[in-house]
Amino acid sequence: MGKPEDAKLVGECQLLGLEREGIESSTNPNVVGVGIGRRNVRGFSTQEVALKVYVKQKIHPLLVKDGLTIPDEVEGVPTDVEEAGEFSIWRPIPPIYQRKVRPAMGGLSIGHFAITAGTLACLVRDAGETFILSNNHVLANENRGAEGDPILQPGRFDGGKTDRDVIGRLDTFIAVDPDEVNLVDSALAKPFDERDVTPDILGIGRLRGTKEAGLDEKVMKSGRTTRVTNGTVVDASATLRVGYQTGSYLFADQLIIKGERGAFSAGGDSGSTIVSYDGKAVGLLFAGSPFFTIANKMPNVEKALDVKVV
């Protein structure tokens, strides 16, 4: 038996079209790679070393076009044809949570044009008008935004641009106050066109109103970064200090949630609606530590902004 290395040199020229002195060069359009590896027989790896020929698609020998059949051996080394598909550079399609979607819905990436990205909570209504709900630090850049500022879907970090991805304008925000105890981190954006938004929450569905969450209640959320996750309310009346870019703020009457399997949330999930298992909005996610997620109570959010969850 010949040396696999020699067989590979010949195989590279005959199948992939490499140029080497003294070897005839040709290409086989179905071949995407040549290498040295174990020979597979009926799906099982053997000890035998073979010249591996990776093809886009493995086809029956009788159907292979004349002249494109891969020889049983090259330079005395057996060949092994393996289907590998087409190789491409690693360029994954971003998940839908981080893409532009119209009509936009809860769970998707959104943000003020100056921030990275957060999550669209849900739609709310005030006297027949529809608004997009999320956090102050997502839609109003921690009090630094001004009414009318462009809101991008997806957020800037996810490729949102001010010339083509503006879904609406900043309308109202509840300022976070460093000298007071805060109840909510919330803001509203007004969509340009109501047909650009829908009351669904990606992966969860429609909400069935709002309620107060109880201790030990099972909840879920849909967010830009960790998508749909499940957890439990482990504290329904917490007072906490939360760090922001602009400083630290005290919050009272908050929900603390612990994830069922691993983290319930991560950066970018801010703004997610916390939904009870009976489909009611119970919270507005805005902060977290390595162990817990923190959410405003949705009834407090509705009261502060004088709106109702759709």
Added chain:
Amino acid sequence: MPSVAEVKKRHESRLMKMRGVVGVGIGQKDGKDTIRIYVEKDHPKIRAALPQTLEEVPVEVVVAGTFKAL
């Protein structure tokens, strides 16, 4: 006996000023209400400064890390 919420309200601003404390809440342990004190990290010095009960309500110390806006 005062409710747990009342006890928490009376003590939380003082507790929140203590070193290493990031939050105060209400929990349950063995069917009884507790005052939860959330601490940044598990450190004997932080623990030693915390009360074990507040007006007869048991205190639970929970390591939470620091809370940050996401």
